[in-house]
Amino acid sequence: MGKHLTKRSEDYSKWYNELVVKADLAETSAVRGSMVIKPYGFAIWEKMQAELDRMFKETGHQNAYFPLFVPKSxxxxxxxxxxxxxxxxxxxxxxRLESDPEREGKLRVDPxxxxEEELVVRPTSEAxxxxxxxxxxxxxxxxxxLINQWANVVRWEMRTRLFLRTAEFLWQEGHTAHATKEEAVAEAKQMQEVYATFAEEFMAMPVVRGAKSESERFAGADDTYTIEALMQDGKALQAGTSxxxxxxxxxxxxxxYTSKEGKQEHVWATSWGVSTRLIGGLIMTHSDDAGLVLPPKLAPIQVVIVPIFKNEEQLETISEAVEVIVKELKAKGVSVKFDHRETMRPGAKFAEYELKGVPVRIAMGNRDLENGTVEVARRDTFEKKTISKDEVVSYVADLLEEIQVNLYTKALTFRNDHITEVNSFEEFKNAIEQKGGFVSAHWxxxxxxxxxxxxxxxxTIRCIPNDAKEEEGVCVFSGAKSSKRVLFAKAY
Amino acid sequence: MGKHLTKRSEDYSKWYNELVVKADLAETSAVRGSMVIKPYGFAIWEKMQAELDRMFKETGHQNAYFPLFVPKSxxxxxxxxxxxxxxxxxxxxxxRLESDPEREGKLRVDPxxxxEEELVVRPTSEAxxxxxxxxxxxxxxxxxxLINQWANVVRWEMRTRLFLRTAEFLWQEGHTAHATKEEAVAEAKQMQEVYATFAEEFMAMPVVRGAKSESERFAGADDTYTIEALMQDGKALQAGTSxxxxxxxxxxxxxxYTSKEGKQEHVWATSWGVSTRLIGGLIMTHSDDAGLVLPPKLAPIQVVIVPIFKNEEQLETISEAVEVIVKELKAKGVSVKFDHRETMRPGAKFAEYELKGVPVRIAMGNRDLENGTVEVARRDTFEKKTISKDEVVSYVADLLEEIQVNLYTKALTFRNDHITEVNSFEEFKNAIEQKGGFVSAHWxxxxxxxxxxxxxxxxTIRCIPNDAKEEEGVCVFSGAKSSKRVLFAKAY
Structure with missing residues (x-):
């Protein structure tokens, strides 16, 4: 099938790149550092957009659109x-381009x-x-x-990776203006919390909420609030900033603005964004050596039904039974695909949907038809169960919720197992090099x-966690006094 | 209020520009020819996108995303x-930019x-x-x-107008590949029909379906199918092409591709697009000297409720009654805004929502409260009616449908009244200059x-209508034989 994946334990980075391409999420393009987001990958982005957009609107924001180009001045x-x-x-x-006088049928830039003034392609839209x-x-x-924009931005990165770091990427950027400092800070923190909620409830990706150190702040910010996730290889991913x-x-x-008291005051500002980078985080939080594992809330296809048949007649009988299940699942808001292609064997279909991370697979063969059953397999644990046809709809609905919870719990356990408290630089280096993950240290x-x-x-310092306790200590590197632990990690 | 609009009869073009700005739809930006789409204008675009996206998906298309930049080669x-x-x-x-050695704190392009190879900002994405x-x-x-992309594109236009012609605009572009010519032609025609259905059923904007003459075709196309609408000033607007x-x-x-017979064949292609230009068409189809008129199916706010009160206590009592109506309307899927600002008089609010084209306005004052009534005003005809509070929800639901139909019927009557059949060039010129609209003539x-x-x-020839009858005739200009009438008009 050409679908064999490198194992994560062999080469995590290679596994990631192969998976993105083989699962039809994205591919590199003819434009240096820019990717093509393929339909299956884009469908995940659309699900993310829909939830985030709803959350932004519920917190009072409106969408607008500003120009791609920013005059240099x-x-x-x-x-x-x-x-x-x-x-x-x-x-x-x-x-403008014009015909190239030296190369027939070709174009050149018209000198x-x-x-008069150069235009910068927005790397971010504050200006x-x-x-x-x-x-x-x-x-x-x-x-x-309170404004948000869904847009493409361009940052000419020298080393790019699909989803994680690309020259062009899709994102949303919120830009808000407030009368007081307090309101602006509250807004920035609120949006950090919106991002954290989205990451945890929809992506099933636990995050640490924290503030950036000065050197890691957004250029032009007085404070940057971040959500930091931990990938399976022990590297951190900055998943959203406010x-x-x-x-x-x-x-x-x-x-x-003119205040209520009639005074002219400068306004206070926030900006906040998440991008298609989140898809990289999603992949590296849950997926395995068999392919993608998607949380049900963001899976473009939540349930796939594969018929197992020897001839046309069997397919027809099975299809009749399946169509009833499809209809009932759809009525419950479950996105379901019935894959009745006759050009592909069931085993190959199973492998394809495993690779693509469809959370639940239902198989129905002739014996199932006789017994009034179906076989239900979950992607996250590979467990299979034979279920009565009449119970399958409610069983699957519950199973989808269970998978969502299970993925989060598993990721949370992994993350918590990879926060190491250290009290010397020796311990620090050991933890970073041998175990990976977050290292909690005085600085x-x-x-x-x-x-x-x-x-x-x-x-690098990933963040100063919001919930860091006051604690007397000394910096692991300099020995100077410190009152809080911060989180370090190698990062994407 | 500074909200006074130029009358359409005085200067249609000025009316249009003023309306776009005063109704908070869009404004010019610091970037030559690029506009800022303001939240109210963008909300209309979001409604358009949602319906079109649904229609594309129902016809089997998937979304994807391709790079903004196209290498020149x-x-x-x-x-x-x-x-x-x-x-x-x-x-x-x-x-890259770098510090300008000659201007402190300023930047210049880093030579x-x-x-190595220039990148074209996509004017369209076929390449x-x-x-x-x-x-x-x-x-x-x-x-x-079958792929579609929602994206921004850039065409460096010398004469720009908000929504109608801007250097950067938002659009969708479908790009499909097929095994046979017949399938590709059928796809292109299907998408023309999708656009026509959207224009008529959602925008309440009647369109002529037709084909472009060779000189008006898309560069690189063998055939261009178009939908052509007629604006109030008698000029045509190309509203979508396939x-x-x-x-x-x-x-x-x-x-x-390798065919079923094992032969290598080139595939057949279509592309099709509509853009934020549609918002310009929407405005110039329905709006009047008081401001925007929006069809209910695309109005960001379908119903506004304005309380009329003399003191806090009255506002409170009215609000209680209004909240019941708001809740019931929302349950029916109606988007409703209760404008209880105390800083603005009811009359000013009425003017604002007229300007912004909100289809239905409900007013409720003290006397209404006593009588158990509300006053319902429709934006399209300015008619007002006093309705029992208990009936207002179903009345308004019906009224929204009636307004949608009325707008379409009115626009259709206007359009049909402005198709003039001519049989000489004299008649042709008279019709174009004195009456405007479409001129149906042999060519x-x-x-x-x-x-x-x-x-x-x-x-220009706007299109050869799909439903043009075979009819013997002579070209109005050359006198040569012709078998079909085509539609001419001045156009945006």
């Missing part, structure tokens, strides 16, 4: 932000069509959006302004120590 | 297509970060998609391949005549 207005992204900006300099907000915000009555931007953009773009709070630890171990 | 592969779009391509030539399809299609079993692409892209990108089928008529009258 706007882009550079907020200096830290500009500096942070300058090295990875794709830049449009011309607006006469040079733009163009805050330039727009200046016109939208006059009074305290215009606040809060930024408190202070008044940095409001000042750079001169966005002021002296300086960028210098952070940098030295990174040089020595490749581990 | 791929872009130029299908020569007619490349030639057609070359003059309006934004081109990325560099991938060392020049791309990148067909280059990808080569890897996806081997056998007749891989066909048909292209039969023959084997042009399959040959340019060498996409072949000799030559590009030369088409061009001359355009020069003389600015009218």
């Amino acid at each position: 706007l882009f550079e207005a907020e200096e830290k932000n500009a500096e942070g992204f300058a090295k990875e900006c794709a830049v449009v300099t011309h607006y 006469k069509a040079k733009l 163009i959006i805050w330039n727009t907000y200046r016109g939208w915000i006059q009074s305290h009555r215009d606040l809060p302004l 930024h408190f931007l202070g008044q940095n953009f409001a000042k750079a773009f001169d966005v002021k 002296d709070g300086t960028e210098e120590t952070e940098e030295k630890i990174k040089e020595a171990t490749k581990a | 791929l872009f130029e592969a299908e020569e007619k297509n490349a030639e057609g779009f070359a003059k309006e391509c934004a081109v990325v030539t560099h991938y 060392k970060a020049k791309l 990148i998609i067909w280059n990808t399809y080569r890897g996806w299609i081997q056998s007749h079993r891989d066909l048909p391949l 292209h039969f692409l023959g084997q042009n892209f399959a040959k340019a990108f060498d996409v072949k 000799d089928g030559t590009e030369e005549t088409e061009e001359k008529i355009k020069e003389a009258t600015k009218a």
Whole structure:
């Protein structure tokens, strides 16, 4: 079948790349670092979008759309932000092609069509959006302004990996404006919690909620709140971030409002985003050597039904019974596929749906028909059970919930088993190198120590957990006093 | 209020621009020719997307996502297509900015970060998609391949107008591959019909289904099927197109399949798209001098409820009664807004929701409370009616349907009144100049005549209607024989 996967224990990175391609999620494209998201992968993204969009709207946000291009003079207005992204900006300099006089039938850039001002392809949209907000915000009555955008962005990354790091990616970016610092901080924290809820309840991916250290903050932010997940290979994945931007953009773009007291004040800002990177996180949280494992809440196909038949007549009889089950499952809101292709054997179909991570497989053969049963197999544990045809719908509905819970529990156990408290740099290095996962350690709070630890171990501070307890201690590296443990890990 | 609109009879174009901005649909941006779609405008687009996406999926299509950038060498592969779009391509030539040594705190393009091959920002995605399809299609079993993409595209237009013609716009583009010519033609025609159904049933915008003349075809297509709508000012709007692409892209990108008979054959292609331009068509089909008029099926807010009160206590009593109505309307799937702002008078609210085209307004005051009634006003005819509180929910549900039908009927009557059959060039010119609308005329089928008529009258062939009858006649311009009438009009 050409579908054999490298084992995770052999080469995790190779397993990941193969799985993304073989499960029809995505593939590399002719454009350096850009991927094609294939229909099956995009269907997962659509499910993610639908849930996130609902959650954003329930918390009062509206969608809008801002330009792809940012004039260079706007882009550079907020200096830290500009500096942070300058090295990875794709830049449009011309607006026309013409026939190439030296290569018949070919085109070249028309040198006469040079733009007066170069346009940056948005790596993030704060600049163009805050330039727009200046016109939208006059009074305290215009606040809060709660906007989200679903869009593509471009960051010219040198080392790319499907979903995890691509030159172009799809994401949502929320951009909000508030009258007070307190409201903006509350908003940024609220969106961190929305992301965490989404990750845990829908992706079945446990996350640590925390704040970034200064050196890991978003360029232009006063604070970055993050959710950090742990992948099966012991590396961390930053899965979503929410930024408190202070008044940095409001000042750079001169966005002021008249307060209730009649005073002119700069507004306070947040921005927050998650991207198609989440699909990479989903894969590396649950999948196994047989292929994808998808949580039922995000699986494009939740149940597949495979008939086992020797001839047309058998297929027909089985199909009649299956159609009843299909109808009832659909009525319960379960997405179900009846795969009655005659060009493929049941065993090959089983392997295909295992590879694609369909949570539940129902098989029905001639003997089942006689006995009034079906065989139900779950993808997460490979367990099979023979169930009465009449009970299969409610059984499957319950099973889908059980699988969702089981995946989360399993991932949570793995994650919790991979948080190691250390009290010396020796222990730190051992934990990072031999066990992987998060290392919980005291840190002296300086960028210098952070940098030295990174040089020595490749581990970075993933976050200062929201629930970190006050605890007297000394920095594992410098020995200086510390009052909190932070989480380190190697990361994607 | 600064909300006064220019009258349509004074200056239709000015009315349109003012309305788009004042109704909070969109505005121009800092990027030449690109617009910002504001939340209210974007909410209409979301409603359009949801319905279209459902219709695409019901006809067997799946969504996917392809790169924004197209390497120049791929872009130029299908020569007619490349030639057609070359003059309006934004081109990325560099991938990095650096500090400008001559302007402190400013950035410039890093000359060392020049791309080896320039990247075209997609004006349409045939090239990148067909280059990808080569890897996806081997056998007749891989066909048909039915894919759609929701995306942004860029066409560097010199004269832009909000929604109607912008440098960047949002659209969907379907790209399908088929084993036979017949299947591809059937697909292209099916999608034309999907668009027509959407326009008529959801936008309440009647359209003529037809084929484009050769000179108006999509660059690279063998046939372009179009839906053409008529705006209130007598100009036509091309609202959606579906292209039969023959084997042009399959040959340019060498996409072949093995047939059932074991032969290698080039596949057959279609592509089809509608864009945010539809919002422009929606506006110019229904709206009036008081503002937007939205068909209920696409209105972000279908019903607004405005309380009329003199004090807090009255507002509270009214609110209690209103909340019951709100709940019942929502249960019926009606989107309803209760506007209880105390900072704005009812009259100002009425004007605002008229401007924004909310189909139904319910007002409830103290006297209503005493009588157990509410006042229901419809946006399309401005009629008002006093209705018993207990009947208002079913009354409003029916009224929304009635408004949807009324808008379509009104637009259809206007459109039919503006199709003029002419039999001489004199009549042709009179009809185009004095009456506007579609002119149905015999045409000799030559590009030369088409061009001359355009020069003389600015009218172009909008389409050869699908339902054009065979009819002996002579071309209004050349006098040569013709067997069919075609539709001419000035167009957006």
